[in-house]
Amino acid sequence: MSQNATSPAGPDFARGVAARDVTETPLLGHANGEAVLLTRVAGEVCAVGATCTHYGAPLVDGHSADGAVRCPWHHACFSLRTGQALRPPALFDLPRYRVETAGDTVFVRERLQAPIPRRTPAARPRSVVIVGAGAAGNAAAETLRREGYDGPVTLVDPDPGAPCDRPNLSKDYLAGSAPAEWIPLHDAAFYEERAVEIRRARVRGLDAAAHRVALDDGATLDYGALILATGAEPIRLALPNAGTDVHVLRTLADSDGIVAAALGATRAVVLGASFIGLEVAASLRARGLAVHVVAPEARPLERVLGPALGDFIRALHEEHGVVFHLGRSARAFGVNAVELDDGASLAADFVVAGVGVRPAVALAEAAGLALDRGVVVDQGLRTSAPDVWAAGDLARWPDPHTGQAIRVEHWVVAERMGQTAARNVLGAGQRFDAVPFFWSQHYDVAINYVGHAERWDEIVVDGDPAARDCTVTYRAGGRELAVATIYRDTESLMYEAAMERRAGAAMPRG
Numbered sequence: 001m002s003q004n005a006t007s008p009a010g011p012d013f014a015r016g017v018a019a020r021d022v023t024e025t026p027l028l029g030h031a032n033g034e035a036v037l038l039t040r041v042a043g044e045v046c047a048v049g050a051t052c053t054h055y056g057a058p059l060v061d062g063h064s065a066d067g068a069v070r071c072p073w074h075h076a077c078f079s080l081r082t083g084q085a086l087r088p089p090a091l092f093d094l095p096r097y098r099v100e101t102a103g104d105t106v107f108v109r110e111r112l113q114a115p116i117p118r119r120t121p122a123a124r125p126r127s128v129v130i131v132g133a134g135a136a137g138n139a140a141a142e143t144l145r146r147e148g149y150d151g152p153v154t155l156v157d158p159d160p161g162a163p164c165d166r167p168n169l170s171k172d173y174l175a176g177s178a179p180a181e182w183i184p185l186h187d188a189a190f191y192e193e194r195a196v197e198i199r200r201a202r203v204r205g206l207d208a209a210a211h212r213v214a215l216d217d218g219a220t221l222d223y224g225a226l227i228l229a230t231g232a233e234p235i236r237l238a239l240p241n242a243g244t245d246v247h248v249l250r251t252l253a254d255s256d257g258i259v260a261a262a263l264g265a266t267r268a269v270v271l272g273a274s275f276i277g278l279e280v281a282a283s284l285r286a287r288g289l290a291v292h293v294v295a296p297e298a299r300p301l302e303r304v305l306g307p308a309l310g311d312f313i314r315a316l317h318e319e320h321g322v323v324f325h326l327g328r329s330a331r332a333f334g335v336n337a338v339e340l341d342d343g344a345s346l347a348a349d350f351v352v353a354g355v356g357v358r359p360a361v362a363l364a365e366a367a368g369l370a371l372d373r374g375v376v377v378d379q380g381l382r383t384s385a386p387d388v389w390a391a392g393d394l395a396r397w398p399d400p401h402t403g404q405a406i407r408v409e410h411w412v413v414a415e416r417m418g419q420t421a422a423r424n425v426l427g428a429g430q431r432f433d434a435v436p437f438f439w440s441q442h443y444d445v446a447i448n449y450v451g452h453a454e455r456w457d458e459i460v461v462d463g464d465p466a467a468r469d470c471t472v473t474y475r476a477g478g479r480e481l482a483v484a485t486i487y488r489d490t491e492s493l494m495y496e497a498a499m500e501r502r503a504g505a506a507m508p509r510g
């Protein structure tokens, strides 16, 4: 998908710019109508596109160091020398431009063809099967090809909507402000060109000793290496239901189902003040529905973000007309109604349950892989079975930043795990050391969260959430574990970079 938020600003580089003005800090300008960043990388003058290929953020507002620029919105990272997308969520490289120097003046000329990487992997399994075409599975398939693997790659997933931009399903797409063509991560031609076969089937059995998976269409696939990327599944409430339409949200079909229910409806109830529940509430408000949110906690998102941001989130949604029923749970569904545990009844044309997910471990469990509230992987994302890696929401990995084994449900983390798993399938021997990052969008407010804090003993709020300008730091034992920011993108990026330096985490080559 694309969305250009940067209109050409700054000097016209096609007419020339003084060479002394080109430094290691990217300079924003334009050439031939396109926004361009001009930089010096190790002395070489380089020009690349200035607009993030994910959702179109202006990269000049990001953080640049060591020849790379980080995007201010969702922390993608690009090489300033080659334009290569080094880190997700950007899936496409930036355009690169020819640079000409005449005397003291630098000129930016036409776009250059993307360089074709010529890499020879250290290991070459006879085939790679990836189970699950979500964030992790898609990233793994792309990375296998980027890293030069030329054997068969099969991506198995029964969901006809996968791989899709899942985070958008509760945000602009559900609100009706993102067109359907933004949702697929790539078109069919992309996979065909890379000889990645997408097999529409569910893997129902894994024989790790025989290196074989069984599909629900009766076929079997032998593999040299297997990447498990089955993600997580929404929890479905098993409550008595006399006649209310109850939805969950994980897939494109789920999101379309909610859109269909919202057409002609006037009242919706959201169960769960989770990120997904609240994003759904915001999107349904954008569609003009009356929205009630029911959740057992005292403050929305307090367990993840603490009381200050919890209060802010509640006030923000209330400003937009959402009605909260906190400290309450649903006990049954009536006829177009939700009955609460205090006896109250809320009218609802339909309900969306955003009450959490469970890691999709059934396949791994049946195959006897080591589990611990997810699939256990080592620092290179290997499972306990030979030649089987796991990546994404289902995997619990030893996180070098907290020193704990953690499992998260974050889009960018899943993509980065998919990349690392793919490189390790090819013998790279990399440690997975990404700093966890997620974002969540509520109306015009984006919350960016870097790090991981399951518990804390101190929260420091700098600034004012209500003024949409704050940094919230979560500490335990005097150590900073995580930082949440609102409209302080540079701080979020700097914090991420500092955490990486502390753990010796490396930027991929560009």
Ligand SMILES: Cc1cc2nc3c(=O)[nH]c(=O)nc-3n(C[C@H](O)[C@H](O)[C@H](O)COP(=O)(O)OP(=O)(O)OC[C@H]3O[C@@H](n4cnc5c(N)ncnc54)[C@H](O)[C@@H]3O)c2cc1C
Pocket: 131, 132, 133, 134, 135, 136, 137, 156, 157, 158, 159, 162, 166, 167, 168, 169, 170, 201, 202, 203, 204, 229, 230, 231, 232, 249, 250, 251, 276, 360, 363, 391, 392, 393, 394, 408, 409, 410, 411, 412, 414, 415, 437, 438, 439, 440, 441
């Ligand atoms: C509506 C929504 C909004 C979100 N918003 C954000 C956000 O704003 N920011 C953020 O950081 N994160 C967000 N997330 C979380 C993020 O989408 C997940 O962390 C990410 O998708 C996990 O990637 P994954 O590859 O592990 O799993 P998934 O993306 O869920 O993919 C798993 C795939 O595996 C397939 N599968 C499962 N079992 C099998 C099987 N047996 N055989 C074959 N295929 C199988 C499934 O069909 C699925 O396509 C959101 C999630 C949802 C649902």
Ligand code: FES
Pocket: 052, 053, 054, 055, 056, 057, 071, 072, 073, 074, 075, 076, 088, 089, 090
């Ligand atoms: S807009 Fe750049 S990472 Fe999303």
